[in-house]
Amino acid sequence: MNPERVAVVGAGAVGLTTAFELATRGVRVTLFERDEPGAGMSGRAAGICYDAYAEDIDVAVADRAMERFRELDGEGDFRFHETPYVFLAREGDDPAISALEEAVEQMQRHDRNVALVDAEALDSYSIQTDDVGVAGVCSNAGWADPKAYIDLLVAKCERASVEFRFGTEVSIRADPPGVAIDDVVTERYDVVVVAAGVFSSRLLENAGYPVALKPYRVQALVADCEYSGPIVYDATDESYLRPHPRGVLAGDGVELAEADLNEWDSTADEWFVSDSLDAVTHRTGTAPKLARAWAGLCGATPDRNPLVGEVTSNIYLAAGWHGHGFMWAPAIGEMLAQQVCGENVLPVSFDPARFEGTESFDVLDGMVLDE
Numbered sequence: 001m002n003p004e005r006v007a008v009v010g011a012g013a014v015g016l017t018t019a020f021e022l023a024t025r026g027v028r029v030t031l032f033e034r035d036e037p038g039a040g041m042s043g044r045a046a047g048i049c050y051d052a053y054a055e056d057i058d059v060a061v062a063d064r065a066m067e068r069f070r071e072l073d074g075e076g077d078f079r080f081h082e083t084p085y086v087f088l089a090r091e092g093d094d095p096a097i098s099a100l101e102e103a104v105e106q107m108q109r110h111d112r113n114v115a116l117v118d119a120e121a122l123d124s125y126s127i128q129t130d131d132v133g134v135a136g137v138c139s140n141a142g143w144a145d146p147k148a149y150i151d152l153l154v155a156k157c158e159r160a161s162v163e164f165r166f167g168t169e170v171s172i173r174a175d176p177p178g179v180a181i182d183d184v185v186t187e188r189y190d191v192v193v194v195a196a197g198v199f200s201s202r203l204l205e206n207a208g209y210p211v212a213l214k215p216y217r218v219q220a221l222v223a224d225c226e227y228s229g230p231i232v233y234d235a236t237d238e239s240y241l242r243p244h245p246r247g248v249l250a251g252d253g254v255e256l257a258e259a260d261l262n263e264w265d266s267t268a269d270e271w272f273v274s275d276s277l278d279a280v281t282h283r284t285g286t287a288p289k290l291a292r293a294w295a296g297l298c299g300a301t302p303d304r305n306p307l308v309g310e311v312t313s314n315i316y317l318a319a320g321w322h323g324h325g326f327m328w329a330p331a332i333g334e335m336l337a338q339q340v341c342g343e344n345v346l347p348v349s350f351d352p353a354r355f356e357g358t359e360s361f362d363v364l365d366g367m368v369l370d371e
């Protein structure tokens, strides 16, 4: 049975999608956002999307998300730019080469349109391939501007009569579920969905429910140059790039250490900018000029699967994306809305209750080849 009133906390890609999907099922939704929509990590994402996953549940989620992105293409200013995703390992990097070969085999076993190719087969892709040992080419891939997705979902939520409470920071109350504003006024709801990104752990911990989620810092930049090639992930130097209206958007700079939620640096490091521009020159053969650079936080879990499901009675969580939260948002929002409305669709491997929430674990990157 559908709940009557649901509070969603966080107007990022995940919270907005969930709010919209709930509203289309006849639920009265109030969406709380402490800042403005997209002000969290969704507004900082690179917008890369693909279905090149090796695990069956990841494949199913990615598949559905890509289907939704394509359905939304052309609505408002949102565009899904079909672009192949080339992931490569350099000659001599034997561990990366083996991991890539194994990953492609598993992707193919899951019926993904992913080919294992050598450097010569990449000749038509307008990238430099002299150093490539082996590569995977994923055809079901593309990119979208995360801000355009946010704007579209805000408009869709508005049309679906979602109540917006932007500029409102809340804390969580459980048993019965509700949200508190300024820790003073508590509003009760049938269900509360916590989609506050990496800040979800703090919200739930303060409510007495610790969750196994740690933030880690990542960086990206946009550079002016001529580039119209594929999305590229170089597993040897762990960098990526994709075409951008100004030239390229490139990233790496993952710090595999827990960041401090209160004191993290949102500006890009000098070493990152310099290394990334070199990586773009190396791969595209262009002379990129920095337009802007930034840093953000991603959420890690002990097993690199996300935390999506009920944490305690009628309090749901959706976080812990290991850098895949934007590309999964259309599917996760839909699945979470179905679950909240009584359909049992979420996999046990995403269940937040699989962890105590207090265990210690190391942060592992999400954009790797062996998943």
Ligand SMILES: Cc1cc2nc3c(=O)[nH]c(=O)nc-3n(C[C@H](O)[C@H](O)[C@H](O)COP(=O)(O)OP(=O)(O)OC[C@H]3O[C@@H](n4cnc5c(N)ncnc54)[C@H](O)[C@@H]3O)c2cc1C
Pocket (backbone or CB within 6 Å): 009, 010, 011, 012, 013, 014, 015, 032, 033, 034, 035, 036, 037, 038, 039, 040, 041, 042, 043, 044, 045, 046, 047, 048, 049, 168, 169, 170, 171, 195, 196, 197, 198, 199, 200, 203, 218, 219, 220, 251, 294, 295, 296, 297, 298, 318, 319, 321, 322, 323, 324, 325, 326, 327, 328
């Ligand atoms: C540089 C960079 C590049 C990335 N590239 C990609 C990519 O190419 N593809 C991909 O899939 N993912 C990418 N990601 C990851 C992606 O950005 C995240 O996984 C995704 O945006 C998470 O969405 P979300 O809605 O869960 O969280 P967020 O977008 O962070 O939204 C959470 C919202 O909750 C709000 N909030 C927090 N606390 C409260 C509170 N107490 N009360 C009210 N509101 C609150 C915040 O203000 C925020 O707006 C990238 C991330 C970064 C930083």
